[in-house]
Amino acid sequence: MAHSPAHSTAFLSTHLSTFDDFLTVVLVDALYFWIPVHKVHPGRRTPRGPSPSTLTALFRAHAYDSSLTALVSAFLALPSIKSYVAGLSHTPRLRHEFEAHARRYLAMYSPTVPFELGTTERYRAVSRRSETCVLARRPIAAGTTIQHLSGKMVALSPQDEKSLKRDFSIIYSHRLGESCLMLGPCRFVNHDCNPNARFMAQGSHGVVAVVAVRKIEVGEEITVSYADNYFGKKNRECMCGTCERRGKGFFEQPRAPPSSKSRSQSRSASESGVTSESGTETEVDSNTSDDSSSEYENGIRRHRTRARKRRRLEMLDIPDKPMSVSPHPSLSRSLWSASPKKELIKTEEVAVENYGHTFSSGCRRSTRNLQVRAPVKKDYEDVTAPKGTPRRIHGPAKRANGPDICERVNMRSSHKRVLRPQASTGTESKSVRGRQRHAARVKTPMSQTSTQRKKHAVRDRRTGLSTPPLSVSETNDDAGDAEWDSDADADLYDTWTSGILFLPDLIYNAYWGALELENIGTDSKFPCSQQSTSLLGDTRAGIVPPFQTRKCANKNCHARFLLARRGRGGELERACAEYVRKFDVKCAAAVACLKCNRHAGIYGLPWPEIKSPASNDEGDDKSAEDGNSEEAQLPVAFVSVW
Numbered sequence: 001m002a003h004s005p006a007h008s009t010a011f012l013s014t015h016l017s018t019f020d021d022f023l024t025v026v027l028v029d030a031l032y033f034w035i036p037v038h039k040v041h042p043g044r045r046t047p048r049g050p051s052p053s054t055l056t057a058l059f060r061a062h063a064y065d066s067s068l069t070a071l072v073s074a075f076l077a078l079p080s081i082k083s084y085v086a087g088l089s090h091t092p093r094l095r096h097e098f099e100a101h102a103r104r105y106l107a108m109y110s111p112t113v114p115f116e117l118g119t120t121e122r123y124r125a126v127s128r129r130s131e132t133c134v135l136a137r138r139p140i141a142a143g144t145t146i147q148h149l150s151g152k153m154v155a156l157s158p159q160d161e162k163s164l165k166r167d168f169s170i171i172y173s174h175r176l177g178e179s180c181l182m183l184g185p186c187r188f189v190n191h192d193c194n195p196n197a198r199f200m201a202q203g204s205h206g207v208v209a210v211v212a213v214r215k216i217e218v219g220e221e222i223t224v225s226y227a228d229n230y231f232g233k234k235n236r237e238c239m240c241g242t243c244e245r246r247g248k249g250f251f252e253q254p255r256a257p258p259s260s261k262s263r264s265q266s267r268s269a270s271e272s273g274v275t276s277e278s279g280t281e282t283e284v285d286s287n288t289s290d291d292s293s294s295e296y297e298n299g300i301r302r303h304r305t306r307a308r309k310r311r312r313l314e315m316l317d318i319p320d321k322p323m324s325v326s327p328h329p330s331l332s333r334s335l336w337s338a339s340p341k342k343e344l345i346k347t348e349e350v351a352v353e354n355y356g357h358t359f360s361s362g363c364r365r366s367t368r369n370l371q372v373r374a375p376v377k378k379d380y381e382d383v384t385a386p387k388g389t390p391r392r393i394h395g396p397a398k399r400a401n402g403p404d405i406c407e408r409v410n411m412r413s414s415h416k417r418v419l420r421p422q423a424s425t426g427t428e429s430k431s432v433r434g435r436q437r438h439a440a441r442v443k444t445p446m447s448q449t450s451t452q453r454k455k456h457a458v459r460d461r462r463t464g465l466s467t468p469p470l471s472v473s474e475t476n477d478d479a480g481d482a483e484w485d486s487d488a489d490a491d492l493y494d495t496w497t498s499g500i501l502f503l504p505d506l507i508y509n510a511y512w513g514a515l516e517l518e519n520i521g522t523d524s525k526f527p528c529s530q531q532s533t534s535l536l537g538d539t540r541a542g543i544v545p546p547f548q549t550r551k552c553a554n555k556n557c558h559a560r561f562l563l564a565r566r567g568r569g570g571e572l573e574r575a576c577a578e579y580v581r582k583f584d585v586k587c588a589a590a591v592a593c594l595k596c597n598r599h600a601g602i603y604g605l606p607w608p609e610i611k612s613p614a615s616n617d618e619g620d621d622k623s624a625e626d627g628n629s630e631e632a633q634l635p636v637a638f639v640s641v642w
């Protein structure tokens with residue numbers, strides 16, 4: 001085999017990196033993720049692995065008994081994996097290490113896994129690519145070992161030390177007193193100067209785990225501190241969120257070069273040997289009292305470097321602030337804070353934005369089973385809209401040739417909308433209303449006839465012209481409400497703004513807030529279980545196939561083989577949202593679907609019956625999450641349905 005590790009009984013960093021590249025191609029790039037993850041040997045070709053559909057079938061088959069061991073065995077029994085392992089020179093040690101490493105990546109598919117991979121644009125200015133980050137899928141208590149977020153650390157061989165010198169996954173182990181290569185899922189954890197977790201060695205075989213140092217909320221990025229001087233001296237090139245907030249590291253503002261006046265002042269001060277204003281002793285060079293004193297020169301150099309960096313950022317068109325991690329605004333803490341109605345409504349709104357993206361790329365989903373209730377639209381106003389602009393209801397992003405879903409999400413989050421409760425009376429709100437009414441008269445398409453509007457919509461769709469942000473709508477007076485309240489107008493609005501005809505339902509669902517499933521019994525504890533239990537029962541008995549496996553119509557969707565759901569799956573996801581609302585279960589997957597509901601496919605959003613929460617997962621992470629009470633509350637549906 002071209003790149004199989006050398007015949008040797010020792011387990012070297014070369015072996016680890018080769019295994020890791022192979023396994024990330026097979027188990028992460030092909031199935032799980034929408035960007036190829038960073039490889040240790042980017043230029044190398046890896047041997048062919050099993051097809052995504054074979055793997056998907058494998059996962060589904062073993063998801064029901066939630067046995068990681070069974071899954072690993074089945075994986076190792078696949079012909080392509082067998083031949084890869086056979087190439088490992090019949091060295092039991094290597095085979096054992098390969099299996100252990102495969103197990104680490106396979107464990108990421110465990111439905112109970114408390115984290116997921118996401119993408120971040122935070123480091124793009126330097127790395128020029130989207131990078132991976134790790135996000136919490138459920139609250140993680142301080143002191144908890146994060147289950148399945150593990151890796152393997154091996155001392156760098158001298159050969160690797162030369163070739164991989166600048167590689168990202170090399171860490172210095174104080175315990176071993178040498179540089180090590182660390183690979184496995186925990187290599188995706190980024191650095192933060194105020195981290196919420198830390199790496200911890202488990203046992204004496206170089207197994208690394210990640211332990212939370214404080215409570216981590218759903219959707220929060222899991223970060224560790226690599227070292228104090230990892231990103232330059234005192235991490236001054238660090239691009240973490242903490243540095244961004246503090247204006248440190250990469251985000252430190254360049255100090256302006258001293259003005260000529262202050263320079264001459266400091267020069268005369270230095271000539272007389274006086275301490276400068278800032279309190280630092282100015283260097284005195286009795287021979288050359290010109291501007292080229294080293295501190296000044298350094299200042300200029302620093303300033304230029306920073307200016308260069310800023311220009312680079314501008315060229316890349318990366319918003320300086322805030323840099324966001326995706327997924328996604330919908331995962332932000334506030335959306336999940338315990339469920340007063342208003343919070344819920346925000347959740348729904350964002351969820352529908354997501355779905356808007358998703359649907360616009362081809363995954364239409366039925367929402368016919370949903371009833372909407374409890375009008376709530378008066379509760380909020382969009383305070384970010386420019387003065388006098390009639391409020392715009394969130395619509396889907398433009399489709400035509402735009403950036404893909406993830407990018408859009410990121411772009412959106414750079415100018416987040418702020419929703420706040422709206423004042424009900426008072427002069428202020430009256431003037432707002434006045435402005436809105438005026439703006440509505442001037443701008444809204446409601447002044448056109450409905451035939452005209454339809455004609456324009458059709459024309460826009462044909463020509464591919466993006467529809468201007470038409471800001472239908474919303475004044476707060478009764479007349480405005482009545483206008484907007486009519487189904488026809490709402491439908492039309494959607495047609496105008498996006499050209500996607502099926503969105504009205506969704507926008508309405510978001511807009512009206514709370515959703516109710518038709519088929520939820522009043523005393524049903526787990527709304528979706530009623531739908532799915534019987535089918536699941538049959539499935540387990542082997543009577544019907546578990547789900548219809550559909551290919552996603554979006555050709556950019558790397559998770560297309562995982563899209564499996566029963567019939568009209570939309571209602572099940574909604575059920576999940578409903579479940580979240582009712583029981584305050586913090587389920588990131590419910591709304592965080594980025595690419596064609598990858599999560600829905602992988603983690604299974606239908607919620608079948610509750611089993612006893614006994615987990616069969618074994619291995620290095622056995623003790624993990626013992627103390628995590630959230631774990632026990634989670635529906636075992638996560639374990640059962642893929």
Ligand SMILES: C[S@@+](CC[C@H](N)C(=O)[O-])C[C@H]1O[C@@H](n2cnc3c(N)ncnc32)[C@H](O)[C@@H]1O
Pocket residue numbers: 037038123127130131132133167168169187188189190191192231237238239240
């Ligand atoms: C161990 S990897 C972490 C996972 C990585 N983001 C990926 O996509 O595979 C470390 C790399 O992440 C990026 N990185 C992580 N934290 C960073 C930080 N605070 N500042 C700058 N770059 C960071 C750098 O590109 C670094 O080489």
